[in-house]
Every structure is written in structure tokens, then in C-alpha cells.
Amino acid sequence: MLSSLRFHNASIIIQCLGGFWSVGLASKISDILYTNLLTLSFSLIHSYSSSLLNTTRITNDYKQYALEMPEQSEKLKILVTHPATPQAAIDLLSRDYEVIFCQSVPPIRSEILEKCNGMHAVLWATHLPLDKGILDAIGPQLKVVSTRSGGTDFVDVEEFKRRKILLGHTPSVQNDAVANMAVGLLLAAARRFHEGRLKIETNNWETYTLNWLLGQDLRDSVVGFYGFGGIAQTIAKRLSGFDIDSVLYTTRSRVSEEIEKQYNAKKVDFDTMLAQSDFVIIASPLTKETAGVFNATAFGKMKKTAVLVNIARGGVVNQQDLYEALKTKQIFAAGLDVMTPEPLPPNDPLLSLPNVVLMPHIGSATKRTRDDIAVLAAKNILHGLTGKPMPAPVY
Numbered sequence: 232m233l234s235s236l237r238f239h240n241a242s243i244i245i246q247c248l249g250g251f252w253s254v255g256l257a258s259k260i261s262d263i264l265y266t267n268l269l270t271l272s273f274s275l276i277h278s279y280s281s282s283l284l285n286t287t288r289i290t291n292d293y294k295q296y297a298l299e300m301p302e303q304s305e306k307l308k309i310l311v312t313h314p315a316t317p318q319a320a321i322d323l324l325s326r327d328y329e330v331i332f333c334q335s336v337p338p339i340r341s342e343i344l345e346k347c348n349g350m351h352a353v354l355w356a357t358h359l360p361l362d363k364g365i366l367d368a369i370g371p372q373l374k375v376v377s378t379r380s381g382g383t384d385f386v387d388v389e390e391f392k393r394r395k396i397l398l399g400h401t402p403s404v405q406n407d408a409v410a411n412m413a414v415g416l417l418l419a420a421a422r423r424f425h426e427g428r429l430k431i432e433t434n435n436w437e438t439y440t441l442n443w444l445l446g447q448d449l450r451d452s453v454v455g456f457y458g459f460g461g462i463a464q465t466i467a468k469r470l471s472g473f474d475i476d477s478v479l480y481t482t483r484s485r486v487s488e489e490i491e492k493q494y495n496a497k498k499v500d501f502d503t504m505l506a507q508s509d510f511v512i513i514a515s516p517l518t519k520e521t522a523g524v525f526n527a528t529a530f531g532k533m534k535k536t537a538v539l540v541n542i543a544r545g546g547v548v549n550q551q552d553l554y555e556a557l558k559t560k561q562i563f564a565a566g567l568d569v570m571t572p573e574p575l576p577p578n579d580p581l582l583s584l585p586n587v588v589l590m591p592h593i594g595s596a597t598k599r600t601r602d603d604i605a606v607l608a609a610k611n612i613l614h615g616l617t618g619k620p621m622p623a624p625v626y
């Protein structure tokens with residue numbers, strides 16, 4: 232609207248200049264005055280059109296929400312629970328809403344409880360429990376919450392449904408980054424990166440011993456997935472470049488034939504997947520059904536040469552049983568980006584094992600991915616507040 236007014240004004244100036252010229256007054260204006268007017272008009276047109284271009288570029292993505300904003304006497308309020316939320320998301324949210332930040336890093340429940348009352352939306356940028364207590368503290372005006380995560384195991388989803396509060400999350404945008412982390416962990420565990428480093432640190436370099444630090448091959452291997460959604464499929468795509476033999480997967484429902492064909496994948500029951508896979512990758516949500524399923528019994532069914540990778544949630548694994556399985560060489564090695572608890576205490580027994588590679592839950596931690604996640608969360612909120620379907624609803 233503003234832009235078109237500017238265009239309109241610019242065209243009036245052009246017409247006036249044209250009018251002056253045609254009635255012959257121009258000849259009465261000195262050359263200097265004419266040149267100045269011409270320069271002024273060109274610079275006006277230039278500044279109007281570049282501001283139009285800038286406005287178009289900046290608001291391009293946002294226009295769709297802004298056009299249908301209801302008239303508000305007071306701005307609606309959005310709580311962002313982490314002060315370092317990427318600016319691209321904050322820019323989107325703060326155009327038409329008041330954005331309030333929590334300042335604690337890491338976020339703490341007491342500060343969230345203190346600041347959340349009266350909010351209309353929340354960008355939940357933490358894995359702290361998002362439960363009835365928080366919803367009560369926010370109040371009944373709350374319309375929409377978006378997490379900044381694919382998983383929603385820390386959210387009381389049933390309570391959201393019961394209160395008819397919109398809930399968004401951020402799946403898919405982290406597929407690439409998390410899949411890269413999975414491949415990194417798989418190779419590091421299979422080729423004994425951590426153990427190798429320990430040998431150097433302790434002055435135990437024994438390359439002359441021919442069978443020293445031998446690892447597992449990916450070539451011709453069978454890769455088993457527990458969960459076969461977007462992240463798992465992105466991992467499978469990458470692993471196909473390592474000349475694996477085939478993929479087995481265990482999920483509730485079968486993926487399409489097309490996807491099975493693409494990854495040479497076959498749905499099998501849990502026990503078959505465990506028994507036949509050289510690599511087992513956990514890529515499932517944490518739910519009541521998946522909690523602790525990787526326990527002593529499961530490890531007992533895996534190959535002794537098998538490598539376990541977990542980029543999903545620590546809770547899918549019984550960690551005490553995993554520790555025993557790794558220590559007793561029931562399985563060969565593990566690469567974990569997630570564990571229980573997080574943060575893992577520095578004296579946790581897992582850290583004493585040479586055959587486990589640990590990362591501090593940073594699967595999605597690249598600048599671009601974190602920006603994409605925050606922007607998707609912001610879009611969920613903007614859509615929710617303006618009554619449009621969210622790009623990534625939980626239900």
C-alpha cells in the first residue's frame with residue numbers, strides 16, 4: 232500500500248515536470264534551475280523505487296500473514312523462551328506482535344513461569360517439559376505454541392488437544408544436518424575414532440601390530456533402521472553412496488513401495504532387524520511404546536560385530552544395558568548424539584568406554600539448520616495467530 236502511494240507520488244512529479252515543459256515555461260527557467268529539478272526528480276524516483284524493491288524483498292515471505300492481520304488496539308504478545316533465537320525468526324514475529332524474551336541460558340522453568348502470563352503465543356525453544364503447569368500459568372488467551380524441535384516427547388500433547396491450543400513443531404528442516412551427524416557417528420564408531428585417539432593420548436601407538444584397531448566395513452553391509460521417517464531416509468540416501476547391500480526397517484506402518492525401492496529397503500519385525508543388521512540406527516520418536524526398547528534382550532539379539540547409532544532420543548535405549556553390552560563386547564560399538572540424562576554427567580560410566588563415540592545432542596547444530604528451524608517455528612506461530620493452517624502442525 233505504502234509502496235503504491237510512493238509510486239503514485241513519483242508519477243505526479245513526472246507529470247508536473249512534463250506539464251511545465253509542454254507549456255513552454257521551461258524556456259523561462261534558467262538552465263541551472265532546470266538541471267537541478269531534473270536531478271531532484273531522478274533522485275526521488277530512484278529512492279522511491281529502491282525503497283519499493285527493499286520493501287518487497289523483506290516482506291515477501293511475510294506479506295501473506297500481514298495482509299489479513301485483524302485490527303488490534305493492543306499488540307498480541309509472544310514469548311520466546313531463548314534469548315539467542317535466530318534473528319530471522321524474531322524479525323518475522325516482531326513486525327506485528329510484541330515479543331518478550333526469557334534471558335536465562337539454558338532456559339529455566341522458573342523464569343518461563345514468571346514471564347509467560349498473558350501471552351497469546353509461545354516459541355518454546357527448549358526441551359523443558361511443556362505441561363499443564365505452564366499452560367495454566369500462561370492463561371486461557373493462549374492460541375498457539377511452536378516448539379523448536381522435531382520431537383515433541385517433552386510436550387503434553389493431550390493437554391494441548393483438550394484445551395484446543397494449536398501446537399506446531401519443526402520436522403524435516405533438520406533432516407540433512409541430523410543425517411550427517413548419524414553418518415559421522417556411524418563411521419566414527421565403526422572405525423574406532425575414539426579408541427584411536429585414546430591410544431595416541433596414552434602413548435600406545437601400535438600400528439606395527441597388524442591386527443590393530445580393525446573396524447567394521449560398510450561395503451555390502453545390511454543397515455537396520457528403527458523408525459524410517461524423513462531423517463532415516465536421508466541417512467539411507469547418504470549410506471547408499473557407501474555401497475551397502477540393503478536396508479531393513481522396523482516401523483508401525485510400511486513406507487511406500489517407491490521409497491522401499493529407492494533405498495532397497497524392506498520392512499521387517501524388530502527381532503529380524505536386530506539379528507540381520509550390521510548397523511542399527513535409531514531414528515524413531517520417543518513414545519510410551521518406544522521407551523527403553525533397546526535393552527539387554529535386544530542387544531542380545533544383535534550381531535557381535537554390530538554398531539548402534541542413536542540420533543533420536545536417549546530414552547529409546549536402556550543405557551545401563553547398553554553400557555553392559557558395550558563393555559562385554561556383546562555389540563561392537565556405539566555412536567550416540569542423544570543420551571540419558573542430558574547433559575550427561577562427566578563421571579557417567581559410558582564415558583569410560585573406548586568403544587562409544589558421544590556427542591552432546593548437536594545433530595541439528597549448523598547455522599543454516601538452526602535458522603531454518605527458528606523460521607519454521609515463527610511461521611507456525613504467525614499462521615496460528617492469523618487462523619491459517621500451520622506449515623508444521625503436531626496434530
Ligand SMILES: O=CC(=O)O
Binds near residue numbers: 380383
Ligand atoms: O532433538 C531435536 C529435535 O527433536 O528436533
